Amino acid sequence: MASLRSLVLFVSLVVAFGLAAAHGGHLDFSPADLESEDRITALFDAWCEEHGKRYGTEDERLHRREVFKEKLFQIQAHNSQQHSYQLGLNQFSDQSQEEMEARLPRVDVKDLMKKWGSVKKEEASSVAAPASIDWRRKGAVVARVKDIGSSCRGASWTYAATGAVEGRLAIDGNRLQDLSAQQLLDCVDEANKCTTLDPVFALDYVEENGLTTEKLYPYTGTIGQCKPLPSSLVTISGVERIYSSSDDTELLNAVAKQPVAVIVDGTTPQFINYRSGIYTGPFADAVTTTSLLVVGYDTLNGVPYWIAKNSWGYGWGEGGYIRIKRQGGEPYGILNINAFPSYPTGAAPGSKPPPCGGSQSCPSGMTCCCIEPAIGSKCLQYMCCPSKYSDCQGGCCKQKKSFSVDEMVFTTKNQTSSY
Template structure:
């Protein structure tokens, strides 16, 4: 993994005003590219250990910029940006940030129990669980592929708020450290179902402040996990590909889902309803926290990611709904409390 040294926050803020918006595709001179790269480095607090590493990253940056501008030339319903991943190749990005273990068996199974939201015959046209105070702020998994832990914990945080009235930030690190013995492998990959089962068997999950995130798997700490700020009694799977049932579930609570987040456009998503090209390989995990319809009539899912606020629309994404885009309904589950 490449080494980065952080600028001070003040230095980064000083250069924010120099940021240039993306323009239509054109042949950019090397000097112009270099200026934009320096601006990107300042905004993101990045410095490289050697001239050779900087030159390598500059070449990746230029290619990413050209691809972004080619997408914008098509005037799609969404926009991309030179976010914090702009100096990473697609292969590097996938290696560092994709962490969901595809569970083919899950997609073939019916829900664990009777679908608890099946009786909701008329779900609301739109819902945003942030407006109900049931969503914690955006978190950042950093270069640890434990999106599965963040996705599951976000769903548990929300159902805890819905059931108890208390919104508490819970510990992804406890899940990362303590989920062992199954297929989950810490920062390499994991399953939300295993995270849910651990929380059930553990009698709950500690507060994030008691068991803070370290972005690396450590040893399970029983003392830190002794506080139980969020508990669940079980979890249920939604039948693979069933977006109607997924909508009924989201109308009642945020839902943990797998997704194909490995594409270039997903990597650089910034705003709008994403309708981009992506497959159905389950390699990333997020949490659906709502749904709605855009002004142009496009139905969408509202997704909470775990790549920090500098990705997407301050950490969130609108994903086209009704076509199982990016496999959003293939591997979905939610906790009971």
């Protein structure tokens, strides 16, 4: 009897993995799978393998299995009804609703309105917005879907902001670049950066300081010290934010020109477990928790919708994306998406070469150090470091672990080292 039960479990696991492969990596299930505790356990085991889940104790594993079971029944109940969107299992399927809400602190839209005061109305364009647009098809969206990870779940504002700058850079005729969200997480001077933060803070920082690439400043998912930046930085000429209320005309006109960063309520079970289709709710009134990048809009069977990129990885939603109903008649739009969109105006892969290296010198009170030596006497990159912190022999600024961007000055490449 025990061997027969083991065989049933083995077959169930094989079926579960087969369903996951057939659905692009999504683990799927049928109503029949919920009729047996053994089959639920097999699904849970397959899900753990898919997501690399390991638990410290058997009690913890049993607890997570019960949470997972509850999610299965919630998803099945939703999908058995006539909704415009479907739910599914994802990396959050062993997390309770209370745990997810704790990781995504809510910010009241009205509080943001008090902080920011009046905001810009998007100017009417002399050219009518197209009926649909998808900036992914126009080469203005980096293909890779990022995952902010579990350590800093509220850091979605960094990827929404970098995506907006990446899009503007490509639209302005430059090469599409994968830009650094970690630089924003480390260097933006705001508190509570792992909770909900408005992407406009990041865009304001980029306007003042520039933004390097993901390759040169890779993502770690935790807040670190702001690192020295390279001399060649992507720059933007300005930042705009708009307020659309229940009328999405301003947001539509903005997205017709470029990808736009927005903040939405991402705490409902339906949003967390979203798999596919056009999301119509529910959501909390006047609440924002999660930043998205709106990359386009379209209409399906008479229903207009936004196309938005999340930063919860490929396993969430439609390969990392969600479609959200437009013109829902809500005070701030579905998911409060219309409340506070923001975007950069103009972007260029410019550089800010400061006076350091070769025959040039640093400003008064600063010392020129090579921070990226090459073979021989060449130096790939210099930095003007405050003299009181400099230690060129051991690498620049080793005597001070943290310093502001304003204290640092960077240089161009391929100049002769002066030490």
